[in-house]
Amino acid sequence: MAxxxxxILGTPSTRRVCEQSLEQGAGNAGNRLQxxxxxxxxxxxxxxxxxxxxxxxxxxxxxxxxxxxxxxxxILAAAGSKKLGNRKLRVAVIGGGPAGGCAAETxxxxxxxxxxxxxxxxxxKPCGGAIPLCMVGEFDLPLDIIDRKVTxxxxxxxxxxxxxxxKTLNENEYIGMVRREVLDSYLRERAASFGANLVxxxxxxxxxxxxxxxxxxxxxxxxxxxxSVGVPATMEVDAVIGADGANSRVAKDIDAGDYDYAIAFxxxxxxxxxxxxxxxxxxxxxxxxxxxxxxxxxxxxKCDHVAVGTGTVINKPAIKKYQVATRHRAxxxxxxxxxxxxxxxxxxxxxxxxxxxxxxxxxxxxxxxxTKCSGEGIYFAAKSGRMCAEAIxxxxxxxxxxxxxxxxxxxxxxxxxxYWPTYKVxxxxxxxxxxSNPAREAFVELCADEYVQKxxxxxxxxxxxxxxxxxxDIKLAVNTIGSLIRANALRKEARKAVLT
Amino acid sequence: MASSEEERVPATNSAxxxxxxxxxxEEGDSTAQSSGKKKPSPLEKGGTLRGxxxxxxxxxxxxxxxxxxxxxxEKFEDPxxxxxxxxxxxFVKNGKMDWDAVIDAEVLRRKWLEENPEASSNxxxxxxxxxxxxWWAWVRxxxxxxxxxxxxxxxxxxxxxxxxxxxxxxxxxxxxxxSFFGKLLLLITVVGILLVRKNxxxxxxxxxxxxxxxxxxxxxxxxxxxxxxxxx
Numbered sequence: 001m002a003x004x005x006x007x008i009l010g011t012p013s014t015r016r017v018c019e020q021s022l023e024q025g026a027g028n029a030g031n032r033l034q035x036x037x038x039x040x041x042x043x044x045x046x047x048x049x050x051x052x053x054x055x056x057x058x059x060x061x062x063x064x065x066x067x068x069x070x071x072x073x074x075i076l077a078a079a080g081s082k083k084l085g086n087r088k089l090r091v092a093v094i095g096g097g098p099a100g101g102c103a104a105e106t107x108x109x110x111x112x113x114x115x116x117x118x119x120x121x122x123x124x125k126p127c128g129g130a131i132p133l134c135m136v137g138e139f140d141l142p143l144d145i146i147d148r149k150v151t152x153x154x155x156x157x158x159x160x161x162x163x164x165x166x167k168t169l170n171e172n173e174y175i176g177m178v179r180r181e182v183l184d185s186y187l188r189e190r191a192a193s194f195g196a197n198l199v200x201x202x203x204x205x206x207x208x209x210x211x212x213x214x215x216x217x218x219x220x221x222x223x224x225x226x227x228s229v230g231v232p233a234t235m236e237v238d239a240v241i242g243a244d245g246a247n248s249r250v251a252k253d254i255d256a257g258d259y260d261y262a263i264a265f266x267x268x269x270x271x272x273x274x275x276x277x278x279x280x281x282x283x284x285x286x287x288x289x290x291x292x293x294x295x296x297x298x299x300x301x302k303c304d305h306v307a308v309g310t311g312t313v314i315n316k317p318a319i320k321k322y323q324v325a326t327r328h329r330a331x332x333x334x335x336x337x338x339x340x341x342x343x344x345x346x347x348x349x350x351x352x353x354x355x356x357x358x359x360x361x362x363x364x365x366x367x368x369x370x371t372k373c374s375g376e377g378i379y380f381a382a383k384s385g386r387m388c389a390e391a392i393x394x395x396x397x398x399x400x401x402x403x404x405x406x407x408x409x410x411x412x413x414x415x416x417x418x419y420w421p422t423y424k425v426x427x428x429x430x431x432x433x434x435x436s437n438p439a440r441e442a443f444v445e446l447c448a449d450e451y452v453q454k455x456x457x458x459x460x461x462x463x464x465x466x467x468x469x470x471x472x473d474i475k476l477a478v479n480t481i482g483s484l485i486r487a488n489a490l491r492k493e494a495r496k497a498v499l500t
Numbered sequence: 501m502a503s504s505e506e507e508r509v510p511a512t513n514s515a516x517x518x519x520x521x522x523x524x525x526e527e528g529d530s531t532a533q534s535s536g537k538k539k540p541s542p543l544e545k546g547g548t549l550r551g552x553x554x555x556x557x558x559x560x561x562x563x564x565x566x567x568x569x570x571x572x573x574e575k576f577e578d579p580x581x582x583x584x585x586x587x588x589x590x591f592v593k594n595g596k597m598d599w600d601a602v603i604d605a606e607v608l609r610r611k612w613l614e615e616n617p618e619a620s621s622n623x624x625x626x627x628x629x630x631x632x633x634x635w636w637a638w639v640r641x642x643x644x645x646x647x648x649x650x651x652x653x654x655x656x657x658x659x660x661x662x663x664x665x666x667x668x669x670x671x672x673x674x675x676x677x678x679s680f681f682g683k684l685l686l687l688i689t690v691v692g693i694l695l696v697r698k699n700x701x702x703x704x705x706x707x708x709x710x711x712x713x714x715x716x717x718x719x720x721x722x723x724x725x726x727x728x729x730x731x732x
Contacts, residue, residue, distance in 0.1 A: 156620045158610070158613065158617070159609065159610045160613065160620045160625075160626045161626045161627070161629075162620060257721070258545070259546070260546050260547030261547065262546075262547075263542070263543065263546075278622065289559070289614070290559040290614075290617045313546070313548070314547060314548060315549070316542075316543040316544070317543045317544070317548070318558050318559070319543075321558055321559050321564055322559055324559070324564050325559040325617065328564070328619060329617060329618075329620055330620065331619035332620075333619075333620075333621075346542065346546065349546075349547060350715060350719070351718060351719055351722065352722075353718075353722065354721070354722050355722045356722065372715075412722060412723075423715075431712075437610075437614060445630065482631070483630070486630045486631075486633075487630065489641075490603070490606060490607050490610060490630070491610070492642075493603070493604075494607050494610060494611040497604070
């Protein structure tokens with residue numbers, strides 16, 4: 001019995017609490033059911049369920065958390081996470097970008113006392129700025145946030161084979177281009193309208209709590225309106241959501257570990273109006289060893305100018321050379337343009353080794369939720385912020401109880417289960433098609449195929465991996481292998497050829 | 501041209517302070533290591549490769565706008581390349597399509613472009629698709645020369661393996677190929693000969709296997725944490 005409990009109950013702190021109230025609760029089974037939700041591996045669940053010797057109460061599962069677990073097998077161990085008495089749970093969200101804004105909104109909507117700490121309320125974070133269609137619906141974004149609706153993409157191979165992508169989109173489908181300062185402040189204001197406290201401050205560090213019910217003490221510099229000098233201040237909260245981006249200080253404080261990151265370098269270029277017409281709703285992607293050894297160069301249209309940029313992981317010191325090469329490739333189309341801004345930012349390549357610790361969780365870029373191949377992060381940041389907040393709401397029963405690490409791990413479990421296939425598929429695509437120039441040539445050749453375009457856009461715009469027609473899949477696999485073999489064969493021949 | 505003379509880094513830059521200042525590296529110095537015990541800059545950590553792995557990945561001088569002396573002219577030019585495609589009528593030899601010449605021409609074009617990347621142009625798009633060359637032309641050109649070599653290897657390995665197994669187990673060649681295990685070994689041998697042609701291929705396969713599970717491990721790192729705590 002003890003070992004079954006040990007297997008199920010997870011972290012030591014929850015185990016102590018659960019065992020204690022099991023002894024209390026065993027006597028009054030029909031009365032109040034104090035629940036603490038623990039994320040468990042389903043194998044442990046079935047072992048304990050079937051053992052028949054455990055006296056754990058099986059309760060009806062609440063719908064929101066059991067979408068991904070087997071029905072009926074979720075065990076709610078009778079436990080007492082401390083009831084907070086006359087106050088609500090206090091949660092601090094560090095960072096006011098899409099992740100922080102959505103997290104704060106969900107928390108505040110459900111009655112939790114929320115503090116959203118953001119260092120620069122008008123920050124225009126350097127960013128590609130593309131959001132998928134599903135984000136507009138899922139997060140109720142007003143359409144005037146979207147500057148431009150991109151409906152066409154051009155993929156350009158190292159030998160300048162240009163393929164038009166987007167023929168399969170219907171007139172309601174598009175990729176939305178937004179300005180980060182507009183999107184971020186909209187989400188923050190919405191969170192504030194539900195009761196979140198917006199704090200203009202720079203988070204410095206936090207002190208870990210002494211026990212399971214003690215608060216986290218956050219040290220930050222508070223900026224009063226009109227003053228640019230920060231006043232040191234502290235805040236006590238019960239849980240922290242780290243949404244402070246790729247250089248997250250929260251991640252440093254909880255020893256979350258490091259990750260590989262790409263550096264994305266971008267120049268905003270104001271081009272003449274006649275050239276801007278071409279980019280009206282078209283974005284371009286350039287691939288090639290000259291543009292980036294492991295990423296792509298892009299020309300994305302913004303509100304009244306274009307952003308030309310590139311990125312790399314493995315050869316970051318040469319990023320400026322890659323940028324020159326990208327401008328060279330797009331030379332004719334941006335001729336006569338003036339650079340109005342230069343910006344660079346890191347893009348995480350994979351999640352940090354540790355995303356949750358005690359009552360601190362990381363979301364968005366701070367956790368490393370950026371896909372490979374496309375480098376998309378805004379949607380996943382917003383979604384992870386929301387999911388983490390929902391897990392906190394669930395675990396604290398709308399702010400009434402203290403939470404623990406298991407509640408935050410249930411957010412991780414939900415996230416990993418839901419989005420792992422998406423991330424893995426994009427990782428495979430990156431490994432196969434960004435490998436070398438022949439692979440990129442094959443990639444562009446394949447993108448000309450309508451089936452590929454349809455599958456790509458469906459999975460990007462709606463974030464679901466839709467199984468296609470198996471025959472078409474086989475045809476696609478054969479075409480892929482054929483393209484790769486042809487391109488590599490040409491490359492091998494090139495070594496023997498001599499240019500005249 | 502969006503010329504580099506006009507490039508200036510504005511005083512206010514909203515990039516996070518750690519990344520905003522990019523150290524100026526000289527040409528050809530991109531893989532130089534900072535000596536001493538200095539903390540690595542953001543450009544040197546986070547997956548940046550050094551030495552050989554990153555070498556040769558810098559853009560070529562032509563991509564940066566400097567002409568290389570080996571090639572004359574600015575754009576790729578060939579009398580048979582018209583309107584972004586190869587003019588198939590120019591490749592007819594003795595009344596038949598000479599696909600080998602098409603392949604040679606495309607090889608030269610790609611090599612030229614790799615050393616002198618051109619600006620992509622809307623007025624003059626490239627439309628050539630390698631699929632226009634039929635599959636048998638590819639097989640004849642690239643696989644057949646090696647086919648003799650590979651078949652020879654397969655025959656030698658097969659003969660030696662059959663002899664060895666016969667001497668160890670007494671099962672003759674006909675009985676070996678009748679068994680399921682024998683057929684499996686035959687398949688493995690053939691696939692092995694096709695995939696492993698040089699010594700370097702073994703290393704490549706090992707790297708590929710490692711790569712295929714690396715991303716999964718990075719994602720599951722956070723769960724290892726909780727497993728360790730459970731064991732305590």
